[in-house]
Amino acid sequence: MSQNQLINPESLSAALIVVDQQIDFQPGGALPVTGGDQVVEGISDLMHKFKTVVLSQDSHPQGHISFASSHKGKKPYDILSLDDLNDSNFESQFSRDRLINYLLSIPQHKQTLWPDHCVPGTPGWEFDPRLPVEKADLILRKGKRIDCDSYSAFQENDGRTTGLAGYLKGKNINTLYLVGLAGDYCVNWSAYDAAQLGFKVIYDYSLTRFVDANPTNANQIIQRLKFSGVEVKNTSAA
Ligand code: VGL
Ligand code: ZN
Numbered sequence: 001m002s003q004n005q006l007i008n009p010e011s012l013s014a015a016l017i018v019v020d021q022q023i024d025f026q027p028g029g030a031l032p033v034t035g036g037d038q039v040v041e042g043i044s045d046l047m048h049k050f051k052t053v054v055l056s057q058d059s060h061p062q063g064h065i066s067f068a069s070s071h072k073g074k075k076p077y078d079i080l081s082l083d084d085l086n087d088s089n090f091e092s093q094f095s096r097d098r099l100i101n102y103l104l105s106i107p108q109h110k111q112t113l114w115p116d117h118c119v120p121g122t123p124g125w126e127f128d129p130r131l132p133v134e135k136a137d138l139i140l141r142k143g144k145r146i147d148c149d150s151y152s153a154f155q156e157n158d159g160r161t162t163g164l165a166g167y168l169k170g171k172n173i174n175t176l177y178l179v180g181l182a183g184d185y186c187v188n189w190s191a192y193d194a195a196q197l198g199f200k201v202i203y204d205y206s207l208t209r210f211v212d213a214n215p216t217n218a219n220q221i222i223q224r225l226k227f228s229g230v231e232v233k234n235t236s237a238a
Pocket of ligand 1: 025183184217
């Protein structure tokens with residue numbers, strides 16, 4: 001199925017949202033997503049077609065709360081949860097009160113801890129150089145608060161808005177086409193939030209890749225998106 005049957009990129013009421021297509025999420029980067037580089041060409045083609053294009057750019061200060069290196073004894077891909085605060089050996093760059101407030105404010109009260117990634121000024125923070133970034137109407141930097149992560153381009157993990165929905169609604173955009181990285185984190189949460197905010201959302205499964213590509217995980221995420229009103233399309237399928 002071609003994407004033209006799904007959405008008209010020429011439409012003024014549609015926008016392409018390219019999520020976090022950055023070097024650190026591609027093979028060889030700090031938080032590599034298998035196959036993350038394979039989507040760049042397809043995304044570049046779409047950036048030339050859509051009238052409105054938004055790029056999101058994961059942007060964390062050094063010492064960010066989502067970095068495993070900010071918490072003693074934690075490794076990348078460990079989970080930080082309220083249980084850690086009962087452990088007398090646990091130490092963190094962040095105060096106990098701040099961690100409690102933060103964990104209580106996020107989904108499931110759990111934060112996955114990541115390798116240091118997407119620090120502004122580092123090579124891994126940059127977009128893939130093959131992307132025609134000059135086509136972007138807006139580059140939205142997210143995850144900049146040192147004590148809050150932001151997977152979604154629409155709201156930070158504690159629910160604070162990024163302003164993106166207001167920007168799009170102000171342009172009378174009601175249809176969003178989502179691609180980029182990672183399919184199970186930032187594209188997933190962006191698609192979910194966009195649907196909750198009343199946009200018609202298309203999530204292009206063929207132009208994303210997963211941190212956890214295990215089919216059980218992938219199916220669960222796709223199913224949740226579908227039940228939330230997101231149209232999940234595989235444009236590479238016949
Ligand atoms: C992302 C993990 C941490 C993403 C960003 O862009 O999906 N994942 N930060
Ligand atoms: Zn991040």
